[in-house]
Every structure is written in C-alpha cells, then in structure tokens.
Amino acid sequence: MTEVLFQELRPGADGRLQQVQRELVQHFGQPPAREVRDPLSQLIYSMLAVRTPTEVSEQVLRELRARYTTWDELRDAPLGEIERALEAVTFAEQKALHLKATLEQITARVGRLTLDFLAQYRTEKIRSWLQQFPGVGPQVSAAVVNFSTLRRRAISVDAHHLRVTQRLGLTPRADAATTEERLMRLVPPEWTAEQLDEHHQLVKRLGQTICVFENPRCRVCPLAGLCPTAARQRTQT
Ligand code: SF4
Structure with missing residues (x-):
C-alpha cells in the first residue's frame, strides 16, 4: 500500500x-536543435527575449554580436546607444537600462564580465545569484540554466x-x-x-x-x- x-x-x-x-x-x-550559448550570451539573449518574438530577439542578438566584439564593449557603451540597438525588442528602454546595469554589476561582483564560473554551483544557487540583478526574474534565470551550456533542469x-x-x-x-x-x-x-x-x-x-x-x-x-x-x-x- x-x-x-x-x-x-x-x-x-x-x-x-x-x-x-x-x-x-x-x-x-x-x-x-537549439544554438547552445555560453551562460552570459544566453543571459543577454533571454533578457531581450521577454515578451518579444523569437525572430526579433535572434536578429537583435546577431546585430549586437556584429557591433560589439566583446560583451565588455556592450556594457561600456552609452545607455542611449544601447537603447537604439535594442529598439526592435519590447520595452527597449527599460531593457537597455537593466542590461547595462546587470553587466556592470556582474563585473563588479566577479572582477570581470563572465558567468562561466557558475558551472560549479548547484542549480538553485545559480538561479538565486542571477535573480539579484535588474531585469532577471525566474523566466530568465530558468532560460540561462536550461538553454545554455549549463544545461540544468528547469x-x-x-x-x-x-x-x-x-x-x-x-x-x-x-x-x-x-x-x-x-x-x-x-x-x-x-x-x-x-x-x-x-x-x-x-x-x-x-x-x-x-x-x-x-x-x-x-x-x-x-x-x-x-x-x-x-x-x-x-x-x-
Ligand atoms: S490547449 Fe486547450 S484551450 Fe488551448 S487550444 Fe488546446 S484545447 Fe484549446
């Protein structure tokens, strides 16, 4: 029984x-098959993709990659320039603000702009760590751990x-x-x-x-x- x-x-x-x-x-x-990105690229993509059609977010990410050689360059770009680069996605102004702040705050905490170190942590710890940054909620943190090279259950x-x-x-x-x-x-x-x-x-x-x-x-x-x-x-x- x-x-x-x-x-x-x-x-x-x-x-x-x-x-x-x-x-x-x-x-x-x-x-x-999905393009399995590194965790930082997936975070950037997922922040753009909230309430935005997939093909639009994919196109904006391609344009960002073509424009900025590294994500450090995106972080350091003026806010107005980032807003214009994101103008095709929904809530571009707010997302630009959150994206720049998140990239700056990750750099301040880690010492450089990377999320590769997250691979050593348990899934719950990774998600709560990510969710401390502006614009990163459960939907985005789940996307980062599940879709990226981290490949965790979420x-x-x-x-x-x-x-x-x-x-x-x-x-x-x-x-x-x-x-x-x-x-x-x-x-x-x-x-x-x-x-x-x-x-x-x-x-x-x-x-x-x-x-x-x-x-x-x-x-x-x-x-x-x-x-x-x-x-x-x-x-x-
Ligand atoms: S999931 Fe249910 S409500 Fe939605 S289209 Fe299918 S049958 Fe209709």
Whole structure:
C-alpha cells in the first residue's frame, strides 16, 4: 500500500506531462536543435527575449554580436546607444537600462564580465545569484540554466507557457515562479535538461500558433482530448 501511494505521488507519475509531450511531438515534430550559448550570451539573449518574438530577439542578438566584439564593449557603451540597438525588442528602454546595469554589476561582483564560473554551483544557487540583478526574474534565470551550456533542469515559463498550462488544468492561475514549481512536480525524474527544453519549445509553439491569447483554436488542437477548457467549450455549444 505504501509503495502504491509512493508510486502515485512520485513526480511525473500521473503521466499528464508525458502525454502532452507525446501529442505535441506527434503534431509539430521534434523541435529543431537549439544554438547552445555560453551562460552570459544566453543571459543577454533571454533578457531581450521577454515578451518579444523569437525572430526579433535572434536578429537583435546577431546585430549586437556584429557591433560589439566583446560583451565588455556592450556594457561600456552609452545607455542611449544601447537603447537604439535594442529598439526592435519590447520595452527597449527599460531593457537597455537593466542590461547595462546587470553587466556592470556582474563585473563588479566577479572582477570581470563572465558567468562561466557558475558551472560549479548547484542549480538553485545559480538561479538565486542571477535573480539579484535588474531585469532577471525566474523566466530568465530558468532560460540561462536550461538553454545554455549549463544545461540544468528547469522550465522557463513565459506568457505562452502560463496560458497553455492553465488552460490545460496542469497548473492553477499563478505567477511564473509558482507555475514552474508546480510543473516541476509533474515532470518525470528521468527527464533531462534537454527534454525540458523541448517541452518549453513545444508548449511555446502551441501557444504561438493554436492556444493563442484570444480565441484559442481548440478544434484543431492536438491536446483537445485532454484539455478541460476544450471540454467546457464543447458542453456550451
Ligand atoms: S484545447 Fe484549446 S484551450 Fe486547450 S490547449 Fe488546446 S487550444 Fe488551448
């Protein structure tokens, strides 16, 4: 009996996340391989990418790399110049301010501008260390540890992830940190950092194309059979 209870309470034991993953891979195919960046480049990218379309953030990062030979040069550039360089991303003014301050504060704390030393720390320590800097919240810190060469287990919960997991009934309405914590309780212990990255990419794609903010397209959704929101809609029509 004790063993059965343990089985039921084990993370991932209810199988919902695995089922979501299977259906999404079947529908969209395996997500393309990601460019795995060093932690500092990933931090810069992730700060730009909040609430900004992926192709725009990718383009701005390419332009920053072309313009500045090192990230030290970006840190030392005048704020107005950084603002202009980021003008295509959402909240460019605020992000420029946060990015410059974060790069300066990392340099002051570490002695030079690098995050490579983080590899020696536990995931929780890395995330709380990163979250002390302006503009770095749970979404960005999860992206740095999960998508970069650090490759740790975490889920970067963006606006798409929040919306989709709430509609699916996987998590109640909550902020990104609480949603990630609750989702991680559903994640099978054997899932690697790479599988969590795939999960993030698949859910994001669903949120961008089908489970959109207004008028989700439940009729064509591969998850309609397991989604309480779709079931409610069916009973109302
Ligand atoms: S069935 Fe509808 S509400 Fe549920 S995940 Fe799909 S699009 Fe979103």
